[in-house]
Amino acid sequence: MELDIQCEEMSPSRWAELLSTMKSCKTIRLDDCNLSSSSCEDLCSIINMNPSLTELKLNNNELGDEGIEYLCKGLLMPSCSLQKLWLQNCNLTSASCETLRSVLSAQPSLTELHVGDNKLGTAGVKVLCQGMMNPNCKLQKLQLEYCELTADIVEPLNAALQSKPTLKELSLSNNTLGDTAVKQLCWGLVEASCNLELLHLENCGITSDSCREISAVLSNKSSLLDLSVGDNKIGDSGLALLCQGLMHPNCKIQKLWLWDCDLTSASCKDLSRLISTKETLTEISLIDNNLRDSGMEMLCQALKDPKSKLQELWVRECGLTTACCKAVSSTLSVNKHLKVLHIGENKLGDAGVELMCEGLLHPNCNIQSLWLGNCDLTAACCATLATVMATKQCLTELDLSYNSLEDEGIRKICEALRNPSCNVQQLILYDIFWSSEVDDELRALEESKPEVKIIS
Amino acid sequence: MRVSMAGWALCMVLVLAALAGTVAETRYEKFLRQHVDHPRTSTLAAHRYCETMLARRRVTAPGRPCKPTNTFVHASAEELVAACSQAPDATGFHSTPTAMGLTVCRLRGRDTRPPCTYRSRQLQHHVRVSCLNGQPVHLADTYAPPQ
Numbered sequence: 001m002e003l004d005i006q007c008e009e010m011s012p013s014r015w016a017e018l019l020s021t022m023k024s025c026k027t028i029r030l031d032d033c034n035l036s037s038s039s040c041e042d043l044c045s046i047i048n049m050n051p052s053l054t055e056l057k058l059n060n061n062e063l064g065d066e067g068i069e070y071l072c073k074g075l076l077m078p079s080c081s082l083q084k085l086w087l088q089n090c091n092l093t094s095a096s097c098e099t100l101r102s103v104l105s106a107q108p109s110l111t112e113l114h115v116g117d118n119k120l121g122t123a124g125v126k127v128l129c130q131g132m133m134n135p136n137c138k139l140q141k142l143q144l145e146y147c148e149l150t151a152d153i154v155e156p157l158n159a160a161l162q163s164k165p166t167l168k169e170l171s172l173s174n175n176t177l178g179d180t181a182v183k184q185l186c187w188g189l190v191e192a193s194c195n196l197e198l199l200h201l202e203n204c205g206i207t208s209d210s211c212r213e214i215s216a217v218l219s220n221k222s223s224l225l226d227l228s229v230g231d232n233k234i235g236d237s238g239l240a241l242l243c244q245g246l247m248h249p250n251c252k253i254q255k256l257w258l259w260d261c262d263l264t265s266a267s268c269k270d271l272s273r274l275i276s277t278k279e280t281l282t283e284i285s286l287i288d289n290n291l292r293d294s295g296m297e298m299l300c301q302a303l304k305d306p307k308s309k310l311q312e313l314w315v316r317e318c319g320l321t322t323a324c325c326k327a328v329s330s331t332l333s334v335n336k337h338l339k340v341l342h343i344g345e346n347k348l349g350d351a352g353v354e355l356m357c358e359g360l361l362h363p364n365c366n367i368q369s370l371w372l373g374n375c376d377l378t379a380a381c382c383a384t385l386a387t388v389m390a391t392k393q394c395l396t397e398l399d400l401s402y403n404s405l406e407d408e409g410i411r412k413i414c415e416a417l418r419n420p421s422c423n424v425q426q427l428i429l430y431d432i433f434w435s436s437e438v439d440d441e442l443r444a445l446e447e448s449k450p451e452v453k454i455i456s
Numbered sequence: 457m458r459v460s461m462a463g464w465a466l467c468m469v470l471v472l473a474a475l476a477g478t479v480a481e482t483r484y485e486k487f488l489r490q491h492v493d494h495p496r497t498s499t500l501a502a503h504r505y506c507e508t509m510l511a512r513r514r515v516t517a518p519g520r521p522c523k524p525t526n527t528f529v530h531a532s533a534e535e536l537v538a539a540c541s542q543a544p545d546a547t548g549f550h551s552t553p554t555a556m557g558l559t560v561c562r563l564r565g566r567d568t569r570p571p572c573t574y575r576s577r578q579l580q581h582h583v584r585v586s587c588l589n590g591q592p593v594h595l596a597d598t599y600a601p602p603q
Contacts, residue, residue, distance in 0.1 A: 007512045032511060060508065062500055089501045117501050146503065202565065230565055259565055287565070342568070344524070371568070373524055401524065430523050433586045433594040439483065455520055 006031040015039070022046045027055035029086075037067035047074030047082070057086035059114075065095040072099040081109040088143075089117035094124030104131030108138045116145035116171070122153045132160035141169040145200075151181035158188030167194040173202035173228070179209040186213035195223035202257075203231040208238030218245030218253065228257035230285070236266040243270040252280045259287035259314070265295030272302035275310055285314035287342070293324035300327040304334045312340040316371070320346035325355040332359030336366055344373035344399065350381040357384045366394050373430070374402035379409030386416035393423050401430035407438045414438075414445055417452055429456045483593040487585075489513050491595050492536065493528040496557065506561035506574030522563050522572030527595055529583055530557040540587035549584040550592075555601040556583060 003018065003025045010018070010033055019042055022028055028046075040063055047053060063071070068087070075082060085103075097120055103110065120128070125147060132139060149172065161167060177185070182204060189196060199217070206214075211234055218224060234242070239261065245251060268291060275281065291299070296315065302308060325348055332338070348356070353372060360367060382405060389395060400413070410432070416422050434442075442454055481489070490513060499508040506526075510516040515523050529536065531552075539552040558581055561574040581598035 006517075007514075032508065060500065060504075089504060091500060117504060146501075257565070285565075399521070426521075428521055431525070431595070433596070436483075436588060453519070 001025045002027045002029075004029045005033055007033070009034045010039075015042070019046060023049050024052075025050065026052055027057075028053065029055070029057040030061065031057065032060035035061035035063060035067075037064050037070065039063070040067035040070035044070045044074035047071075047080055048077055051079045051081060053080070053082055055084040056082055057084070058090060059086050059088040061090055063087070063090040063092070065093055065099075068092060068096040068099050072103050075103045076106055080107065082107065083109055084112040084114075085110060086112075086114040087118070088114055088145075092118035092120060094119075094121050094127070096120070097124035097127040101127050101131035104128065104137045104139065105134035106136060108136050110137075111139060111166075112141040113139060114141075114143040116143050116147060116174075118147060120144075120147045120149075122148075122150050125149055125153055126156045129156040129160035133163045135163075137164070138166045139164060140166050141198075142167065143169075143171045144175070145171055146174040149175035149177065151178050151184075153177075154181045154184045154188065158185065158192075161188055161192040161194060165193045165195070167192075167196060168223075169198035169226075170196060171198075171200035172204060173200045173231075175204060177201075177204040177206075179205070179207055182206050182210040183213040186210065186217050189217050190220045196221055197223055198226040199224060200226075200228045201232070202228050204229075206232035206234060206238075208234050208241060211238040211241035212244075215242050215245030218242070218251045219248035220250065222250045222252050224251070225253060225280075226255040227253060228255075230257045230259035230261065230287075233262045234258075235262045236264055239263055239267040240270055243274060246274055246278065251278070253278065254280055255283040256281065257285045258289070259285045261289055263289035263291065265290075265292050265298070267291075268295035268298040272298045275299065276302040276305035276308050279307055279309050281310055283312040283314075284310060286318060287314050287316045289318055291315065291318040291320070293319075293321055296320050296324040297327040300324070300331040303331045303338065308335070309337050311337055312342075313338060314342040315346070316342045316373075317345035320348065322347070322349045322352035322355075325352035329355045329357075329359030332356065332365045332367065333362035334364060336364050339366060340369040341367055342371040344371045344375060344401070346375055348372070348375040348377070350376075350378055353377055353381045354384050357381075357388050360388050360395075361391060365392070367392070368394055369397040370395065371399040371428075372403070373399050373428070377403035377405065377409075379406050379412070382409035382412040386412045389413070389416035389424050390419040390422045393421065396423055397426040397428075398424055399428035401428055401432065403432065405432055405434075407435050410434050410438050411441070414441055417445055417449065425451055425453065427452065427454050429454060432456070483588065484591040487536075487591075487593050487595070488533055490515055491527060491529055492531070492533055493559075494530050494532050496528075496530040496559070503576075505559060506576045507572065509559075510561065510572065510574070511570075516570050516572050518570060520570075521568040522570065524563045526561045527583075527598060528559045528561070529595075530559070536583065536585065536592045537590070539583065539585050540590050540592055544587075545584075547596075548586065549596045550587050551599075552583045552585075554582070555580045558583070558598060560598070 499505050539550045558579045560577045564573045564575045584596040585592035586594035
């Protein structure tokens with residue numbers, strides 16, 4: 001049994017009602033429900049009464065340090081076998097860390113701890129690390145985003161990592177660590193015996209200076225499947241260094257997030273080589289990097305290589321124009337693996353999309369999800385889009401948000417949706433203006449074809 | 457956490473009505489839900505204003521991809537309705553006569569599915585809307601007051 005509630009202010013009677021259902025729930029999620037420390041007292045009893053509870057997610061409730069004290073009383077019971085604990089944005093401070101430390105030291109069932117968005121600070125997380133050192137702790141996933149951590153956290157964190165072969169996922173995003181600390185962290189990760197699968201270091205103050213060390217993690221840890229260094233000014237020189245590790249035969253990377261990394265078309269040579277040779281790479285995000293048409297053309301060439309197994313390409317807001325669409329189209333007519341293409345926030349224009357549609361229509365193309373939000377599209381390209389929708393049975397999701405399609409364009413899209421051979425299940429139309437008549441038409445369409453969701 | 461009771465009340469009425477399916481939300485009501493937050497809700501984590509508000513207003517919800525941009529206007533509904541009585545510009549949009557406090561939420565990172573992460577910017581801009589029957593139903597864009 002699962003309880004999953006979000007954004008609901010609880011009246012006392014509603015709370016009492018929920019408490020009785022919670023006694024038999026395996027998973028409980030109460031996100032932004034105006035819970036407080038007194039709610040934690042009640043939850044403590046629930047935890048005591050419910051030994052089958054495996055997941056407790058209480059993000060975005062002002063529980064405070066006092067609340068955590070109550071909660072942990074229940075969590076420390078031997079009967080408790082909680083696996084996943086999420087306490088993001090709960091107004092916790094370093095004072096909560098002592099209590100959490102005791103849970104980490106006592107409960108080998110706890111595999112996941114998410115405590116981001118709490119002002120735990122370096123001092124607080126240092127205490128958590130002590131808890132992790134305990135051999136009873138079998139933590140696999142640790143999320144410490146926005147915890148006001150500083151460079152000083154790396155030493156105790158490395159010590160904890162050395163002792164934790166179970167650790168698979170680590171997120172330190174949005175903490176001002178800086179290059180020196182990140183280098184130290186990387187050395188620690190290379191030394192550690194853990195088979196780390198996911199490492200997120202977004203907005204950690206990383207520059208090209210620490211990319212050699214991150215590269216070393218990539219070439220040493222074949223277990224690493226998911227790396228994000230988004231929102232760090234690594235630049236083209238940093239990317240070149242990262243690619244050394246990425247291209248290493250030991251590196252089995254699957255998901256690579258390089259959004260807003262100050263990359264330009266100069267990075268696309270290395271990125272192309274990566275895309276066309278790293279067969280494990282299934283997903284790459286390059287959002288908000290000024291790759292431009294020349295860069296995109298290089299990537300398109302790489303995607304034509306049969307060795308490329310990339311399934312998802314994210315090039316939203318990359319400074320692309322109509323000029324690269326011929327190359328994109330050509331790639332789509334050759335590449336059979338690409339399933340998801342995010343190319344919104346680029347001035348592709350009607351002409352660009354018309355070109356892309358040629359490639360989309362090719363029988364080789366297996367695109368399932370296509371994102372063309374804010375691409376300067378008008379009603380003019382909707383006839384061709386409609387043809388793609390009605391012809392490509394593999395296409396199940398289409399985003400046309402923020403384009404001035406107008407009534408004329410929306411009507412054409414509706415017509416395509418009504419076609420029985422159209423398999424689009426999700427049509428995303430955020431922030432487009434249409435008349436009341438078209439609004440009625442969209443509602444009628446949703447009613448007549450309930451498998452279709454029109455999102456606006 | 458301090459929550460504007462009026463804001464919650466509006467939100468709950470709209471959501472319950474929509475869920476009950478008895479009275480479908482009008483386009484004006486949807487506009488208010490997605491774009492008006494007055495007075496500006498103070499959230500537990502200030503840097504999570506966008507995430508919190510977008511979730512509370514059901515813009516971000518399970519089964520819905522993350523909305524790439526959303527603007528919250530910190531002015532009363534009446535002030536936005538007043539825009540509709542202004543003469544429309546060449547593109548058919550109506551501008552608010554005065555600049556108003558806004559928070560522009562822009563999607564960051566890579567996620568299109570919840571949890572969605574946003575960066576926020578606070579501005580003092582005029583708001584341009586599309587109107588139907590004298591009520592705003594679409595937020596077209598915003599612009600800085602001419603110096």
